[in-house]
Amino acid sequence: MESVDWGTEWFSSLIWIAAVWVATVIGFAIVAGLIVRFLTWGRQFWRLAGPWMSPRTGPDGYRPVLFVLGLLALVVFQVRLTILYTYQTNDLYTALQNLDAGAFWRSLLVFSVIAALSVAEALVTYYVGQRFLIRLWENLTDRFLGDWLGDRVYQRSRFSETQVDNPDQRIQEDIASFAQTSYSLSIGPSGAVQALVTLPSFTIILWELSGPFTVFGVEVPRAMTFIAFLYVIVATVFAFRIGKPLIRLNFLNEGLGAYYRYALVRVRDNAENIAFYRGEPVERRTLDGRFRDVIANYRRIVVRTLKFNGFNLIVTQISQVFPIILQAPRFFAQQISLGDIQQTAQAFGQVHDSLSFFRNAYDTFAGYRAVLDRLTGLLDADEQARELPTISAEDRADGVAVRDLTVRTPDGTVLVEDLDLTLAGADTLLITGRSGYGKTTLLRSLADLWPYAEGTVERPEGPRSMFLSQQPYLPLGTLRTALAYPRPPEEVPDDEAARVLRAVALGHLATRLDDDELWWRTLSPGEQQRLGFARLVLSRPDVVFLDEATAALDEGLEHDLYTLVREELPDLVLVSVGHRSSLEAFHARRLDLRGEGRWELEAITQ
Numbered sequence: 001m002e003s004v005d006w007g008t009e010w011f012s013s014l015i016w017i018a019a020v021w022v023a024t025v026i027g028f029a030i031v032a033g034l035i036v037r038f039l040t041w042g043r044q045f046w047r048l049a050g051p052w053m054s055p056r057t058g059p060d061g062y063r064p065v066l067f068v069l070g071l072l073a074l075v076v077f078q079v080r081l082t083i084l085y086t087y088q089t090n091d092l093y094t095a096l097q098n099l100d101a102g103a104f105w106r107s108l109l110v111f112s113v114i115a116a117l118s119v120a121e122a123l124v125t126y127y128v129g130q131r132f133l134i135r136l137w138e139n140l141t142d143r144f145l146g147d148w149l150g151d152r153v154y155q156r157s158r159f160s161e162t163q164v165d166n167p168d169q170r171i172q173e174d175i176a177s178f179a180q181t182s183y184s185l186s187i188g189p190s191g192a193v194q195a196l197v198t199l200p201s202f203t204i205i206l207w208e209l210s211g212p213f214t215v216f217g218v219e220v221p222r223a224m225t226f227i228a229f230l231y232v233i234v235a236t237v238f239a240f241r242i243g244k245p246l247i248r249l250n251f252l253n254e255g256l257g258a259y260y261r262y263a264l265v266r267v268r269d270n271a272e273n274i275a276f277y278r279g280e281p282v283e284r285r286t287l288d289g290r291f292r293d294v295i296a297n298y299r300r301i302v303v304r305t306l307k308f309n310g311f312n313l314i315v316t317q318i319s320q321v322f323p324i325i326l327q328a329p330r331f332f333a334q335q336i337s338l339g340d341i342q343q344t345a346q347a348f349g350q351v352h353d354s355l356s357f358f359r360n361a362y363d364t365f366a367g368y369r370a371v372l373d374r375l376t377g378l379l380d381a382d383e384q385a386r387e388l389p390t391i392s393a394e395d396r397a398d399g400v401a402v403r404d405l406t407v408r409t410p411d412g413t414v415l416v417e418d419l420d421l422t423l424a425g426a427d428t429l430l431i432t433g434r435s436g437y438g439k440t441t442l443l444r445s446l447a448d449l450w451p452y453a454e455g456t457v458e459r460p461e462g463p464r465s466m467f468l469s470q471q472p473y474l475p476l477g478t479l480r481t482a483l484a485y486p487r488p489p490e491e492v493p494d495d496e497a498a499r500v501l502r503a504v505a506l507g508h509l510a511t512r513l514d515d516d517e518l519w520w521r522t523l524s525p526g527e528q529q530r531l532g533f534a535r536l537v538l539s540r541p542d543v544v545f546l547d548e549a550t551a552a553l554d555e556g557l558e559h560d561l562y563t564l565v566r567e568e569l570p571d572l573v574l575v576s577v578g579h580r581s582s583l584e585a586f587h588a589r590r591l592d593l594r595g596e597g598r599w600e601l602e603a604i605t606q
């Protein structure tokens with residue numbers, strides 16, 4: 001006698017899958033809705049994933065919802081296969097016990113069908129699940145990059161009240177981890193949904209196989225089911241208590257690791273400077289200190305994990321023999337078959353595993369909460385940076401107009417007070433003043449990069465205004481990319497690039513335009529400044545602000561570059577910051593910063 005009628009089972013299974021799928025979808029929607037509404041981490045999750053998952057407002061419309069529905073169907077399908085496995089095992093062992101060769105081979109035939117379906121289900125689940133999480137990952141990265149680069153948040157956030165460490169790590173690592181863990185903990189194989197669908201399904205099987213049990217003279221019917229639940233619930237409560245500190249420790253682990261890595265990156269980026277100073281011992285001390293913090297925290301994780309895993313392993317080991325011991329008396333009394341014992345052990349194992357999901361996933365969940373905190377923390381910091389005050393900046397086609405501009409340091413010291421200034425086409429201005437009087441900060445304010453400024457600045461928008469610092473920024477990529485920056489490299493043709501490079505005494509680089517190198521390391525500071533001028537000539541802005549942009553060059557080269565700019569761009573509004581008197585020859589007026597907010601605007605007599 002077989003445990004189920006395999007001839008009609010495929011049909012009953014289909015009905016079962018459809019019914020359980022509908023119940024799962026409804027249950028999932030209710031529970032997910034409650035979690036998102038009432039739990040902190042649920043709200044954090046929705047803040048991150050919601051914009052993609054909302055069918056009406058999300059960029060992929062209903063696709064995320066369809067993904068979830070499909071993955072839930074796969075979970076239900078998988079649970080059904082596991083159930084069928086236990087019946088097939090029951091038949092197999094009963095056939096062995098009864099020395100029934102025909103039944104034995106029939107059960108193996110059933111096995112091969114279930115096994116083939118299991119393999120197919122596992123592969124389809126993997127593929128669909130990965131597509132789901134890749135879309136989530138892509139979408140979040142797109143949003144975070146947009147949020148961080150938009151409105152110059154990456155620069156302004158350094159003035160925010162709350163400082164978040166390592167936004168790079170959050171964007172690169174935490175988003176990937178968020179997408180993966182969100183999926184694997186919820187609707188992935190061995191996730192919460194699978195556990196919750198498995199639990200009632202196997203509880204029913206366990207219920208059917210359970211016999212009464214006498215405890216202190218009282219007979220408990222279907223005792224096996226109650227014992228399984230009691231066992232795991234008690235174990236889970238203890239595991240939560242033991243595992244709780246892991247949440248904070250995991251959070252610290254990520255942060256300390258990033259802090260340590262940042263110190264290593266600093267050494268790499270400043271290799272030459274450090275080597276000139278022979279600064280290795282100091283660097284070593286910093287690195288050692290940061291690494292010590294990582295290890296100290298890691299040790300605490302090890303100790304805590306030891307207790308946590310120790311407890312979990314003991315609980316799991318006991319659960320292996322527990323159901324067999326409980327069923328053995330009924331087997332010896334010939335009330336149940338060997339197949340029933342096997343099926344009981346499997347069903348108990350499934351109930352145990354699904355109830356234990358929450359205990360075992362605690363650790364992953366702890367890490368997940370840390371990821372949620374870090375990602376939402378970055379969004380908060382971005383928002384704060386956006387809300388920092390800005391000057392009133394307006395577009396102006398020709399020249400620059402500054403009205404009532406007051407610039408302060410973060411601690412409130414006034415650097416420039418009520419500055420009024422107008423520069424029309426071809427006007428030139430030299431900003432001078434003692435070191436620390438606020439020349440660079442004034443330029444930052446004109447570029448609207450300094451939140452501690454108020455007043456009105458009108459100047460040409462976007463690339464029509466150009467700011468060139470003492471060390472021009474050289475991006476990753478080819479020399480052409482560096483030359484064209486911030487325009488795309490293909491906008492600079494070979495002959496034009498070569499002509500301009502020759503004009504700034506960098507003719508020898510004309511053949512290397514498409515070499516991809518770390519150009520900021522290869523080129524000397526003076527060469528980098530000349531490259532900055534080449535960029536200026538190629539970009540042809542309406543206004544340029546030069547902040548000691550020739551400080552690394554000798555006066556002869558400085559003269560040549562300024563002459564070149566005047567010849568190539570005769571209508572350019574030119575504002576320079578510099579200490580050298582040789583610069584005076586190229587400027588008609590001087591803005592002299594005198595400290596404590598005072599300033600003087602005067603004509604330069606040649």
Ligand SMILES: Nc1ncnc2c1ncn2[C@@H]1O[C@H](COP(=O)(O)OP(=O)(O)OP(=O)(O)O)[C@@H](O)[C@H]1O
Binds near residue numbers: 409415433436438441
């Ligand atoms: N990010 C910042 N946070 C706090 N204070 C700052 C910041 N940047 C600049 N300052 C302060 O603002 C003041 C003006 O600095 P700024 O760099 O504008 O001077 P500067 O006139 O350009 O000097 P130098 O001629 O040496 O380049 C200085 O006291 C400086 O310490």
